[in-house]
Amino acid sequence: MTGPLTPEIISTKLQRVAKLAREMPQAALRSLAHYIDLDFLLEAYRRTRKDGATGVDGQTAEEYAEHLEENLRDLLNRAKSGTYDAPPVRRVHIPKGDGRKTRPIGIPTFEDKVLQRAVAMLLDAVYEQDFRDCSYGFRPGRSAHQALQALWERLMAVGGGWVLELDLEDFFGSLDRRRLREILRQRVQDGVLLRLIGKWLHAGVLEGESLTHPEAGTPQGGVISPVLANVYLHEVLDTWFEDVVRPRMRGAAHLIRFADDAVIVFAGEDDARRVMAVLSKRLAKYGLRLHSEKTRRIAFKRPRSRDDRPDSFDFLGFTHYWGKSRRGYSVVQRKTARNRFTRSLRAIYCWCRAHRHLPLQEQQRVLGLKLRGHYAYYGITGNVTALSRFHFEVRGAWRKWIARRSNSRTMSWARFARLFERYPLPRPRVVHSIYRTAAIP
Secondary structure, three states, rough: HHHHHHHHHHHHHHHHHHHHHHOOOOOOOOOOOHHHOOOHHHHHHOOOOOOOOOOOOOOOOHHHOHHHHHHHHHHHHHHHHHHOOOOOEEEEEEEEEOEEEEEEEEEOOOOHHHHHHHHHHHHHHHOOOOOOOOOOOOOOEEEEEEHHHHHHHHHHHHHOOEEEEEOOOOOHHHHHHHHHHHHOOOEEOOHHHHHHHHHHHHHOEEOOEEEOOOOOOOOOOOOHHHHHHHHHHHHHHHHHHHHHHHHHHHOOOEEEEEEEEEEEEOHHHHHHHHHHHHHHHHOOOOOOOEOOOEEEEEEEEOOOOOOOOOOOOOOEEEEEEEEEEEOOEEEEEEEOHHHHHHHHHHHHHHHHHHHHOOHHHHHHHHHHHHHHHHHHOEEEEEOOOHHHHHHHHHHHHHHHHHOOOOOOOOHHHHHHHHHHHHHHOOOOOOOHHHHHHOOOO
């Protein structure tokens, strides 16, 4: 195996695939699987998370690595010969929103993750040449904060305008597999890749001791699923909006999509109404539907007076609303969405309760990591109040469960303040500034 040089070798291969796709924008690529060799699988293994939950076979990354070269050679032979059998994914449920509901997640086996990663790397190289600028989710070099920045700029440019807040109901569970195969064949006609993708789509779901084979959708949580979702929605939503809808608008119109979360900003109400009227029909052609309660058309125009209070909306964990800048101007501001705030705080509360008997220095270290992670995502311009409140609530939760270590069950704030001076937690800070971003040419 090539070892340390593998990333450079694979980068060259992917650049070659990208160049081919870029030079043949309307063609279907028929020969891609030959790029997957032992070095390619080694790089896919390197990019695969090693600390994830195990699949139906219970095999860990450490166990797979004990005979890595032998395992990868066997995997390569089975993938190329068509004898690879995709195992069912193990379904678990994780909290959704404020924690009252759950979302099903499919967990493939570790070997399956490696092979899915290899195929996803090739698909990324092809489709990155086709994807539109309005798409941000699960794409190399793109992030949720870039999507938020783009949304902020569009809202400010049109003075808020009208916003369509889109929510696709059970997207990963209702995606039409036949349509997906048709869309894939427009750009990829390699038999090995298409056969593998088909096996993953039909692998089945194991929940407890019950094995089912859904007729639609792709398991949310699979390594290949985000790429397939982007390919699907690129055709269903992005291309349709940019090439068909946007040229027919009377005013400015902008789509911002992150995976299956999307908003559309319009300068005019009539344009928003027209798109809202046809959107459901467009999605229905591909087996998708809008959530009737969560999909809204919002009047988000800049307030004209103190009594004028436009609606707010949520996107990517932030509530967007009109507020005042330090100089008194009306600006679009963002704060941590209530359900995300509650979910994050509940997770820390549960951790403090479960680990209250650890040494205080260790508790301080872990809580510091959790807070820095929270600030890394929610630390954006204008959100300092929510960050400060989160910091305060975390301190309160920590104080409560430290006190429960003894029989007193209470601890005065004065005593906790002395302890906090010795074991401080990171203070809130803005990590993503709209002003620094705007200054970048």
